[in-house]
Amino acid sequence: MSITVGLVQYSTGSPVYLPYSVGLLQASLLRAADPDRYVFLLPRVFPAPLAQEVAALRHVDLLGVSLYVWNERRSLELAQQLKAVAPQILTVFGGPQVPDRAEAWLRQHPYVDLACHGEGEDLFLALLEQFPERHWQAIPGLSWLEAGTFKHTPPAPKRRDLDVFPSPFLNGLFEPLMAAYPKQRWASTWETNRGCPFSCVFCDWGSAIATRVNRFDTPRLLAELDWLAAKRITHIFCADANFGILPRDLELAEYAAQVKLATGQPGSLMVQNAKNLPERSFEIQKRLIQVGLDKNLTLALQSLHPPTLQASGRQNISLTAFETLQKRLLAEGIRTYTDLILGLPEESYTSFTEGIATLIEKGQYHAFQFFNADILPNAPMADPAFIERYGIETATVPFRHGFTPLEGDPDGIVEVQQMVIATASLPRPDWVRARCFAWLTELLFFNPGSLRMPLLLLHAHGQISLKPLIEAFMAPDPAWPSLNWIWRFFEEKALGMIQGEAEYSACPDSSGALNWVGPCHALLEMLARTQRLPQFYQEAKALLTPFAQSGKVPLTALDDALFLSSSQILLQFLQEPLFEHYTLSWNVWDYLQGVLSAQKPELHPEPVVFVKNWRGPPFKLRRLQNEAESV
Numbered sequence: 001m002s003i004t005v006g007l008v009q010y011s012t013g014s015p016v017y018l019p020y021s022v023g024l025l026q027a028s029l030l031r032a033a034d035p036d037r038y039v040f041l042l043p044r045v046f047p048a049p050l051a052q053e054v055a056a057l058r059h060v061d062l063l064g065v066s067l068y069v070w071n072e073r074r075s076l077e078l079a080q081q082l083k084a085v086a087p088q089i090l091t092v093f094g095g096p097q098v099p100d101r102a103e104a105w106l107r108q109h110p111y112v113d114l115a116c117h118g119e120g121e122d123l124f125l126a127l128l129e130q131f132p133e134r135h136w137q138a139i140p141g142l143s144w145l146e147a148g149t150f151k152h153t154p155p156a157p158k159r160r161d162l163d164v165f166p167s168p169f170l171n172g173l174f175e176p177l178m179a180a181y182p183k184q185r186w187a188s189t190w191e192t193n194r195g196c197p198f199s200c201v202f203c204d205w206g207s208a209i210a211t212r213v214n215r216f217d218t219p220r221l222l223a224e225l226d227w228l229a230a231k232r233i234t235h236i237f238c239a240d241a242n243f244g245i246l247p248r249d250l251e252l253a254e255y256a257a258q259v260k261l262a263t264g265q266p267g268s269l270m271v272q273n274a275k276n277l278p279e280r281s282f283e284i285q286k287r288l289i290q291v292g293l294d295k296n297l298t299l300a301l302q303s304l305h306p307p308t309l310q311a312s313g314r315q316n317i318s319l320t321a322f323e324t325l326q327k328r329l330l331a332e333g334i335r336t337y338t339d340l341i342l343g344l345p346e347e348s349y350t351s352f353t354e355g356i357a358t359l360i361e362k363g364q365y366h367a368f369q370f371f372n373a374d375i376l377p378n379a380p381m382a383d384p385a386f387i388e389r390y391g392i393e394t395a396t397v398p399f400r401h402g403f404t405p406l407e408g409d410p411d412g413i414v415e416v417q418q419m420v421i422a423t424a425s426l427p428r429p430d431w432v433r434a435r436c437f438a439w440l441t442e443l444l445f446f447n448p449g450s451l452r453m454p455l456l457l458l459h460a461h462g463q464i465s466l467k468p469l470i471e472a473f474m475a476p477d478p479a480w481p482s483l484n485w486i487w488r489f490f491e492e493k494a495l496g497m498i499q500g501e502a503e504y505s506a507c508p509d510s511s512g513a514l515n516w517v518g519p520c521h522a523l524l525e526m527l528a529r530t531q532r533l534p535q536f537y538q539e540a541k542a543l544l545t546p547f548a549q550s551g552k553v554p555l556t557a558l559d560d561a562l563f564l565s566s567s568q569i570l571l572q573f574l575q576e577p578l579f580e581h582y583t584l585s586w587n588v589w590d591y592l593q594g595v596l597s598a599q600k601p602e603l604h605p606e607p608v609v610f611v612k613n614w615r616g617p618p619f620k621l622r623r624l625q626n627e628a629e630s631v
Contacts, residue, residue, distance in 0.1 A: 028121040050074075092124075099377040117155045118140070202312060232265050242273070301322070335366045349431075454558055462547065477542075505522035554586065
């Protein structure tokens with residue numbers, strides 16, 4: 001008797017990912033006693049209308065679903081509707097959104113027959129090999145309800161020999177899906193090892209996969225890189241928790257670089273760098289950047305506050321090591337970004353904002369990624385005792401992908417996440433201020449960096465911390481309407497998130513189509529559309545002038561820096577030809593480039609003429625004396 005299996009791993013946002021998790025499940029059946037017994041439909045990847053999905057799956061014997069925060073509600077709704085028309089189907093759910101403590105979840109979702117815990121390959125094989133019998137007690141890692149009684153079997157130990165699991169890439173399991181959608185450009189997850197030696201409370205990685213790092217063999221991984229390149233995969237996301245933790249990871253990065261040089265593929269390869277191995281991470285990222293596989297190196301710190309790190313089970317590299325590495329990377333032209341999480345236990349407004357200022361002082365001039373702490377169902381931070389101990393409050397907010405179309409799910413289903421909005425050390429008003437401080441740091445200094453040049457000048461030459469500079473924009477003079485409008489926009493956005501509103505806003509792109517974008521991007525677009533940018537820069541000059549005077553920064557140098565920043569921003573929104581001619585009084589541009597390259601430049605008077613004539617994108621100013629050098 002054949003068994004028909006339907007697998008579901010919805011990919012939302014852009015790019016669309018190959019369904020790697022359920023591909024591994026299908027590949028596990030290659031080890032079955034009779035693999036031909038199993039008939040797999042094409043995996044469901046694209047979120048089509050649920051009526052269409054139900055029609056495609058109603059005749060399967062078993063439905064296997066991989067559950068993530070971005071597809072949880074849609075997947076559960078699919079199972080409910082499918083069970084309504086075909087109650088005999090066995091519905092099996094796994095993935096990081098399936099809670100380890102599953103009784104309440106199963107009672108809440110009675111259309112889910114089995115909840116799976118731990119690695120899925122052996123479990124899925126065992127489950128199907130004894131199907132249609134339902135003797136679940138013999139299979140490790142299952143939870144279910146039996147005549148109203150909760151049943152559970154502990155997960156099996158983690159596999160040390162991962163190569164026993166067949167590769168879905170190398171066994172051709174994605175070929176039918178790719179052939180069915182020949183015009184689709186695919187991204188893919190790729191893993192070289194499993195496990196994480198760290199136990200951060202906000203993450204389910206260490207707790208979910210234990211602490212031992214188990215690896216796939218190198219020859220298999222090299223062959224998978226060849227396959228991914230041959231299939232012209234646009235983007236590879238390496239799902240290792242700490243790429244670079246193993247010495248052979250440098251060999252893998254070098255092979256990926258050689259494949260890129262030889263074939264031009266894949267488009268990009270993003271890795272999550274090892275936390276505390278900066279030298280190896282440096283060499284890996286340097287090679288990936290050299291060949292165009294990646295652009296930035298992640299320096300994930302999450303917090304600088306010692307009590308927060310202790311409460312979070314987190315260990316960082318020292319600030320001295322961070323500063324040394326940052327200077328070396330800047331000197332090599334390698335850009336980095338630093339992760340920080342808002343809402344971790346013991347963090348306060350003061351510690352969070354001082355941490356941002358400290359990292360900038362230590363040389364992080366390129367980018368931050370500010371994350372809102374979320375409660376993941378299997379992370380230690382989700383434990384009720386932990387929540388009570390640290391006074392954690394959450395709000396259910398919509399989950400959005402940035403720069404994705406507004407229309408979203410065809411059935412109007414909105415995915416959600418549990419976002420931390422307060423702790424005992426960070427009450428709601430302080431969370432609002434900290435969230436606004438982070439947005440202002442992005443808007444003014446990083447991305448889009450509307451005042452990047454003057455703020456960097458005041459910081460580097462005037463020795464003024466970024467913290468008071470940013471905070472000045474949180475309490476602008478009532479006589480400055482544009483700055484007050486910006487502050488109100490951010491404050492209202494943060495207050496809305498506490499009430500369950502999404503962080504992302506609807507914003508038109510160049511074609512007029514609406515997309516979800518972050519608050520900083522939305523605000524800058526609104527400033528441009530309402531023609532407030534010139535006024536914004538006038539008010540910013542008035543606000544920054546006292547800082548320049550206190551730091552003994554020449555006011556004409558501040559004017560030059562404001563010109564450079566305002567020109568870069570204004571040129572992004574121009575729709576008509578422009579001729580711009582400006583003479584700087586100081587070597588501000590060279591000075592700031594030296595600062596950004598970890599040098600020790602001197603600021604001095606030097607007339608420099610800049611000119612811009614309309615010659616098409618990129619719309620940037622060019623130095624009159626040297627047309628090859630652009631701002």
